Amino acid sequence: MDTLASMTPENPVLPLRERKKLRTRQALIDTALELFGEHGFDRVTLDQLCESVEVSKRTFFRTFSSKEDVAAAPTQDLWTAFLEVLEDHPPQGRPLVSLYEEALVEAIGRMPSDTWAQRALASRRLAARTPSMDAHGLAFCNRVSREAAAVTERRFTLDSAEKGTAEEGIAALRVRLALDMLLSAFHQALAAWVAQPAGHTREDLTRRLRAACAELPGALAATAEPRGEEAVR
């Protein structure tokens, strides 16, 4: 075994240098979320953050690509896990969207149990009131969508429901649409999860994700009537 405290799930014994790197990385994330959460994202300078962690700004940028990046780490870890799961999943021939849904649920399950939910919550609360963080997160998700589409193409063949119609570009298009549906459902689920007053557990997030995905067919089929007070022109 190791020295009790300093053990991350996936490194029984990792080269000391690597462990140090991971430790400063984690310290940066935690301190960033704390400082940003208290004073606001753009009222805390990188110099202040770096000073708190006793790290040079140069080192910061070797670990994270931007100021937004450090605060978005929890969500990005989740999506990285999602991609991993998608590679390794022994998947059934079920609807594509459900496949993605299960992969994401599995990825949520892989996050470090208690700490992750708290960090994710702090991160998303911050993103909700910081436009640049929001933009950064969306761009990241978009990249994930592209990569997941590539994985899908490599690991699966598409059987569309009505057979024979699945031509070349159509299949690729459907994959991207299906992925974006999952992303959309997840974002709505996440927003609702963040907004709730208490009980921010992974299980609860999973539950909300499932609920949002279940509404996808309803959303596609829903019809709208104009409100009555409107006069016909």
Add this chain to the structure above:
Amino acid sequence: MDTLASMTPENPVLPLRERKKLRTRQALIDTALELFGEHGFDRVTLDQLCESVEVSKRTFFRTFSSKEDVAAAPTQDLWTAFLEVLEDHPPQGRPLVSLYEEALVEAIGRMPSDTWAQRALASRRLAARTPSMDAHGLAFCNRVSREAAAVTERRFTLDSAEKGTAEEGIAALRVRLALDMLLSAFHQALAAWVAQPAGHTREDLTRRLRAACAELPGALAATAEPRGEEAVR
């Protein structure tokens, strides 16, 4: 009438001051797309751009909120028109997604005929190879989605396909999901449109949008089979 040349569709005679503003705005957009297109987005400084247009940097930031903003203007104009259409549309009780689709088609039709397509093409080509522009565009779309949801809630009531199940939060959720489906379809259509070698007209974009929207049900229903070469573990 007016002096022939200087007439924008929506201002028969607008106060001189306003016209000047619009003219510098347009000059900034055109020059930006030209310079960025030739040398790359981040190899052109704002100072260079401002000097080309003979405008101070201070003035630039009174017209646009960021460097990305000026280059994304064509797409943003489209979405602004989309929101306007959504307000004024005399809509049928058709599926919500179709309603949005028609509104967007109408919005595309409202763009200045020839010039817009060229500008939009240049803008998107640029966005495809400039991460920060991509992020900016996604964030903007997300804001549009929120606003469109608000408009929907104000102007329509939702009749979900299976009656009785449309409760409070569910309706709002479905609206957002439906909107994101449209956004996703549009993004895929736009990407394909930009990628094609020639013939970048509004009509062609509309056609691609319709095709992408038509695939939404197929994307939701599509099933995937794992590729054969994979051994069962």
Add this chain to the structure above:
DNA sequence: TAGATTCTGCCACTGAGTGGCACAAGCCTA
């Protein structure tokens, strides 16, 4: 044409992000 309003240019400043170089800490082989 005078006076109020609004837009613009200039200037100085903050803060994010980058490149280069010297140094130190972890790593590997004998």
Add this chain to the structure above:
DNA sequence: TAGGCTTGTGCCACTCAGTGGCAGAATCTA
């Protein structure tokens, strides 16, 4: 365990996006 080798770090100077303030010029109003 001492040597060199590799790799991460700190410091410094620099570019560039974006902001605030103020003086002056252009537009609008009467």
